[in-house]
Amino acid sequence: MAYRIPVLVILPVIVAVLLYQLDTFDPAPYPDHELTPKQPLFVPKRNSHMLHGSEKIGVGQLLGPEDIAYDPIAGVIYTGCADGWISRVTVNESAAESKVERWVNTGGRPLGLVRGHHGEVIVADAVKGLINVSRDGTVKLLTDEAEGLKFKLTDGVDINLDGVLYFTDASYKYSLNEFFSDLFEGRPYGRFMSYDPSTKQTKVLLRDLYFPNGVTVSPDRNSVIFCETVMRRCKKYYIEGEKKGHVDTFIENLPGVPDNIRYDGEGKYWIALPMSHTFGLCHKGMLSSVR
Numbered sequence: 001m002a003y004r005i006p007v008l009v010i011l012p013v014i015v016a017v018l019l020y021q022l023d024t025f026d027p028a029p030y031p032d033h034e035l036t037p038k039q040p041l042f043v044p045k046r047n048s049h050m051l052h053g054s055e056k057i058g059v060g061q062l063l064g065p066e067d068i069a070y071d072p073i074a075g076v077i078y079t080g081c082a083d084g085w086i087s088r089v090t091v092n093e094s095a096a097e098s099k100v101e102r103w104v105n106t107g108g109r110p111l112g113l114v115r116g117h118h119g120e121v122i123v124a125d126a127v128k129g130l131i132n133v134s135r136d137g138t139v140k141l142l143t144d145e146a147e148g149l150k151f152k153l154t155d156g157v158d159i160n161l162d163g164v165l166y167f168t169d170a171s172y173k174y175s176l177n178e179f180f181s182d183l184f185e186g187r188p189y190g191r192f193m194s195y196d197p198s199t200k201q202t203k204v205l206l207r208d209l210y211f212p213n214g215v216t217v218s219p220d221r222n223s224v225i226f227c228e229t230v231m232r233r234c235k236k237y238y239i240e241g242e243k244k245g246h247v248d249t250f251i252e253n254l255p256g257v258p259d260n261i262r263y264d265g266e267g268k269y270w271i272a273l274p275m276s277h278t279f280g281l282c283h284k285g286m287l288s289s290v291r
């Protein structure tokens with residue numbers, strides 16, 4: 001009966017850890033009225049164009065690459081990896097000749113990337129906050145708190161022509177590896193914010209959001225779209241015009257939970273749906289294009 005001893009030792013430890021973790025766990029019902037009862041939008045399970053003519057780059061060299069920022073002049077793609085590295089992929093006509101190199105390690109988890117106007121890469125880092133990686137690889141923190149609340153899961157970022165950065169902190173309560181606690185607790189700990197490098201000011205534009213994630217400035221520069229992962233929708237926040245400061249629904253009832261969103265410059269937004277709406281993991285990342 002020797003096997004019982006480790007169980008007796010380990011069990012109280014597990015219980016203690018669970019109790020400690022649940023100590024601040026404060027579940028709430030989701031606002032059902034905000035979720036449309038309709039069938040989720042139809043997206044074919046298999047898109048016949050999916051991966052058509054595509055080639056794989058950097059197989060085995062990139063750990064959980066998330067988001068990409070492209071420098072068309074240098075032919076370089078930046079992507080953030082799960083081991084903290086921002087990797088640089090020099091694109092060649094031949095996928096096999098494309099070179100992957102580790103560029104800068106943030107010491108955190110780079111989730112959102114966008115190229116700045118001075119050759120830098122701006123990173124929404126889940127652990128560190130919003131950071132600036134200059135052309136020569138120097139890492140500088142831009143902001144990691146607003147209204148006295150520290151960010152805990154900085155997630156998506158985009159830049160406007162005037163240099164203002166729009167970004168999300170998915171939760172000020174739970175970190176990235178506590179994602180499921182955030183999900184199960186069902187309270188809106190996320191914020192959508194702006195950072196102006198000329199004044200160094202961080203502004204909270206919207207609060208009480210359910211896991212705000214990817215961010216993209218609209219092509220007409222009148223609004224910023226961001227995904228609200230847990231609510232399976234994307235919202236549109238106006239930064240110009242008569243609706244300035246207002247927020248609308250951009251798309252709702254997605255057939256999965258949205259992660260990043262990017263405009264492709266040719267009339268389409270691409271939204272990555274890593275999980276189906278029942279929170280089952282898709283075998284492959286699924287992309288959906290809207291409008």
Ligand SMILES: *[C@@H]1O[C@H](CO)[C@@H](O)[C@H](O)[C@H]1NC(C)=O
Pocket residue numbers: 091092093094097
């Ligand atoms: C692609 O890779 C080949 C072989 O390394 C190299 O000779 C060529 O210059 C590369 N082309 C570009 C556009 O980088």
Ligand SMILES: *[C@@H]1O[C@H](CO)[C@@H](O)[C@H](O)[C@H]1NC(C)=O
Pocket residue numbers: 116118120122132133134135142197
């Ligand atoms: C990032 O750092 C570089 C180098 O110091 C600077 O030129 C650039 O303006 C910075 N970008 C932002 C958004 O602060």
